[in-house]
Amino acid sequence: MNFEALSFDSRIQAGIRDAGYTTPTPIQEQAMPLVLAGRDMLGLAQTGTGKTAAFMLPILQRLTTGPLRRTRALIIAPTRELAEQIHQTATVLGRHTRARSAAIYGGVGKGPQVAALKRGTEIIVACPGRLLDHIQAGDVDLSHVEVLVLDEGDRMLDMGFLPDIRRILKHVPAQRQTMLFSATMPSDIRSLADSILTDPATVQVDISAPAKTVSHALYPVPETLKAKLLHAMLEQTRTSRVLVFTRTKHRAKRLAQELDKRGYRVAALQGNLSQNRRQEAMDGFRQGKYDILVATDIAARGIDVNLISHVVNFDMPDTVDAYTHRIGRTGRAEATGEAVTFAVADDEVMVRDIERVLGKPIERRRLEGFDYGGFAPEHQKPLPKPSVYRSRSFRSNGRGGLPPQPGRRAS
Ligand code: AMP
Numbered sequence: 001m002n003f004e005a006l007s008f009d010s011r012i013q014a015g016i017r018d019a020g021y022t023t024p025t026p027i028q029e030q031a032m033p034l035v036l037a038g039r040d041m042l043g044l045a046q047t048g049t050g051k052t053a054a055f056m057l058p059i060l061q062r063l064t065t066g067p068l069r070r071t072r073a074l075i076i077a078p079t080r081e082l083a084e085q086i087h088q089t090a091t092v093l094g095r096h097t098r099a100r101s102a103a104i105y106g107g108v109g110k111g112p113q114v115a116a117l118k119r120g121t122e123i124i125v126a127c128p129g130r131l132l133d134h135i136q137a138g139d140v141d142l143s144h145v146e147v148l149v150l151d152e153g154d155r156m157l158d159m160g161f162l163p164d165i166r167r168i169l170k171h172v173p174a175q176r177q178t179m180l181f182s183a184t185m186p187s188d189i190r191s192l193a194d195s196i197l198t199d200p201a202t203v204q205v206d207i208s209a210p211a212k213t214v215s216h217a218l219y220p221v222p223e224t225l226k227a228k229l230l231h232a233m234l235e236q237t238r239t240s241r242v243l244v245f246t247r248t249k250h251r252a253k254r255l256a257q258e259l260d261k262r263g264y265r266v267a268a269l270q271g272n273l274s275q276n277r278r279q280e281a282m283d284g285f286r287q288g289k290y291d292i293l294v295a296t297d298i299a300a301r302g303i304d305v306n307l308i309s310h311v312v313n314f315d316m317p318d319t320v321d322a323y324t325h326r327i328g329r330t331g332r333a334e335a336t337g338e339a340v341t342f343a344v345a346d347d348e349v350m351v352r353d354i355e356r357v358l359g360k361p362i363e364r365r366r367l368e369g370f371d372y373g374g375f376a377p378e379h380q381k382p383l384p385k386p387s388v389y390r391s392r393s394f395r396s397n398g399r400g401g402l403p404p405q406p407g408r409r410a411s
Pocket of ligand 1: 020021022023024025028046048049050051052053
C-alpha cells in the first residue's frame with residue numbers, strides 16, 4: 001500500500017511529502033483505513049512504529065471539512081516532550097491545511113497557551129494536568145471534540161493519570177471517535193479500553209517486544225567502573241547520537257557533568273530542569289549540537305530523534321516495559337541501533353525478565369582492552385544460555401555472570 005491509495009486530501013499529501021514519508025509503516029497500513037472509516041481503535045504499538053502519523057493523518061483528513069477554529073481533536077499524552085512531538089508532527093503534516101494545533105503542558109507559562117486557545121485551534125495536544133487547569137479556568141471548550149486520542153496509555157496509567165483522564169472525559173462529548181494507544185496491555189489498560197472505546201478495531205504491532213531493528217548486549221560491570229566503561233566504549237565505538245539512561249535525576253546530572261569534563265558534547269535531560277532547559281537539551285540533541293544525551297526515564301519518554309545509534313542503559317531499568325521504551329529510542333522507523341545495558345549483580349532478575357520478553361538470551365560482552373581491575377565475570381555463575389556472536393562495534397572477549405554491586409541504592 002502507498003499513501004496515495006488512502007486518498008488523503010492533496011494538502012495532506014503535501015505534508016506527507018514534507019515529512020519525507022514514502023511508504024506507510026505497518027501500523028499506519030493497518031490503522032489508517034479503519035480510523036478514516038471512523039472506527040474506535042485500540043492500538044498496541046511500541047515506540048518508533050509510526051503510530052503518531054497513524055492517528056494524525058486521519059485526524060487532519062477529517063479537519064479538511066467542517067467548521068474551523070473550534071477544537072475537534074484532543075490528543076492526551078503523558079509527558080511534555082511527547083506532547084510537543086505530537087504537536088510538531090501535527091504541524092508538519094498539517095502545514096498545507098488550515099488546521100491548527102496547540103500544545104498544552106505544564107512547566108511553561110500559561111499565557112501563550114491561553115492566547116492560542118482563544119484564537120481557536122482544531123487540534124489540542126495536551127498533558128492531563130495542565131489541560132485540567134485550563135478546563136477549570138474556563139480557557140478551553142472541549143464540547144466540540146469529535147476525536148479523542150490517548151497516547152502511551154500504559155505509561156499514562158503508570159504515572160497515575162487515570163483520575164485526571166476520567167475528569168477530562170467528562171468535558172468531552174460521549175459521541176466521538178476514540179483511540180487508545182499503548183505499548184503493553186496490562187489489565188488496567190484493558191478495563192480503561194472497555195470503558196472508553198465502542199466496538200474498537202484492534203491493531204497490533206509487536207506488542208511488548210522491543211524493536212526488531214535493535215541488537216542487544218549486556219556488559220557485566222561493577223557499579224564503580226560504570227563511568228569508566230562508558231567512556232572507554234565511547235572512545236572505541238563509532239556512534240552517531242547516543243542516549244544514556246540513568247536511574248535518578250541526580251545520576252543523570254552527575255554523569256553528564258563527568259562526560260562534559262572529558263570533552264564530550266553532552267546534555268542532561270531530567271525532571272529537575274526547567275521546561276526551557278529541557279527543551280534546549282532535546283532540541284540540541286535533535287539538531288546535533290549534542291552527541292550524547294543523559295536522561296531519566298520520565299524525561300526521555302517519547303523522545304523522537306532520528307539517528308540515535310546507541311541507547312546505553314547505564315543503570316538497569318526498573319521494569320521490562322521501561323526497557324522496551326528506552327531502547328525504542330533507537331532503531332526507529334527501520335533504522336538499526338544498538339541497546340547496551342550495564343548490569344550489576346542485583347540486576348539478574350530483571351535481566352531474566354527482559355530475556356523472557358525478547359524470547360532469547362541477551363549476549364554478554366566484555367569490552368576489549370578495558371581494565372576491569374580484579375573483576376572477572378567468568379568466575380561468577382553464568383546467566384542462562386548467553387549467545388556467542390561477536391559484535392561489529394563493541395568487541396567482546398568474554399562473557400559471564402554479573403558482578404557484585406556495592407552501594408547501588410546509595411546514590
Ligand atoms: P512514532 O512511532 O510516531 O514516534 O514515529 C517514529 C518515527 O518514524 C518518527 O521519526 C516519524 O517521523 C517516523 N515515521 C513515521 N511514519 C513514517 C513513514 N511512513 N515513513 C518513514 N518514517 C516515518
